[in-house]
Amino acid sequence: MSTTPDPQTPDTAQLLEIALEAARRAGALLRDGRPADLGVAATKSSPIDVVTEMDIAAEKLITSYIGRLRPDDGFLGEEGASSDGTSGVRWVIDPLDGTVNYLYGLPSWSVSIAAEFHGTALVGVVEAPMRGETYQAVLGGGALVNGVPAHCRTAVEFSQALVSTGFGYLSERRAAQAEVVRTLVPKFRDIRRAGSAAIDLADVGCGRLDAYYERGLNPWDLAAGALFAREAGALTGGRPGAPASGELVVAAPPGLFEPLQELLDGLGAWHD
Numbered sequence: 001m002s003t004t005p006d007p008q009t010p011d012t013a014q015l016l017e018i019a020l021e022a023a024r025r026a027g028a029l030l031r032d033g034r035p036a037d038l039g040v041a042a043t044k045s046s047p048i049d050v051v052t053e054m055d056i057a058a059e060k061l062i063t064s065y066i067g068r069l070r071p072d073d074g075f076l077g078e079e080g081a082s083s084d085g086t087s088g089v090r091w092v093i094d095p096l097d098g099t100v101n102y103l104y105g106l107p108s109w110s111v112s113i114a115a116e117f118h119g120t121a122l123v124g125v126v127e128a129p130m131r132g133e134t135y136q137a138v139l140g141g142g143a144l145v146n147g148v149p150a151h152c153r154t155a156v157e158f159s160q161a162l163v164s165t166g167f168g169y170l171s172e173r174r175a176a177q178a179e180v181v182r183t184l185v186p187k188f189r190d191i192r193r194a195g196s197a198a199i200d201l202a203d204v205g206c207g208r209l210d211a212y213y214e215r216g217l218n219p220w221d222l223a224a225g226a227l228f229a230r231e232a233g234a235l236t237g238g239r240p241g242a243p244a245s246g247e248l249v250v251a252a253p254p255g256l257f258e259p260l261q262e263l264l265d266g267l268g269a270w271h272d
């Protein structure tokens with residue numbers, strides 16, 4: 001049996017090391033370099049979908065650092081990084097997940113970096129500097145929080161479930177999402193809305209949430225956190241039988257994941 005590694009398959013240990021260092025550097029920039037007078041540099045889908053100079057600076061730091069080490073890789077970043085590369089590896093980057101929290105000086109924000117190989121996430125890192133925590137996962141290699149194995153909770157009944165979600169930036173979508181939440185609040189233990197999808201997914205993996213769902217995420221919001229949640233024993237997906245996508249993301253332990261998917265599907269959480 002050959003012990004020679006397939007030259008096409010990237011070295012996941014190297015990808016992880018690069019992702020960890022890039023996320024650490026970007027996290028330090030965001031934590032230590034936040035201007036006291038931070039304002040909105042631009043808006044995207046709506047007047048409340050904001051970008052700061054720090055989102056842009058963090059993405060530039062990450063893509064420059066990774067690009068020097070892996071010049072043949074591609075990028076997909078929230079703030080415009082977009083290239084196919086030739087290696088089959090694509091870095092999916094949310095340089096600042098939880099931008100509104102960061103703008104307001106709230107601590108729940110993160111740097112999210114995943115490395116995909118032909119569309120499959122092999123490595124994911126979520127850096128949460130204000131928590132002092134780094135969440136890392138390798139496909140088939142488990143999930144660690146600050147180097148300690150992370151495990152999701154075991155399934156509970158809806159009435160015992162602490163569930164996080166989020167809302168979009170367009171008022172029409174927010175109205176539809178509020179209707180779903182109105183139905184869910186009396187069913188669940190409680191609802192949380194923390195403002196960073198990557199941290200919500202990491203919290204499912206760490207057992208700090210029973211479940212998370214959200215409609216309207218972009219690939220960079222969920223790539224690293226969803227891998228972390230899966231490697232910590234949770235299931236992730238969208239509508240029943242569908243993968244996680246902008247239509248709907250659901251993350252929860254087996255036994256809670258399936259009934260939650262069905263409940264959300266019946267409530268129309270997958271459309272506006």
Ligand code: LIP
Nearest residue numbers: 096097098099166167195196197
């Ligand atoms: C955010 C997500 C969050 C969602 C927000 C926003 P951003 O990403 O992490 O879950 O509810 O509306 O999309 O824009 O801060 O990178």
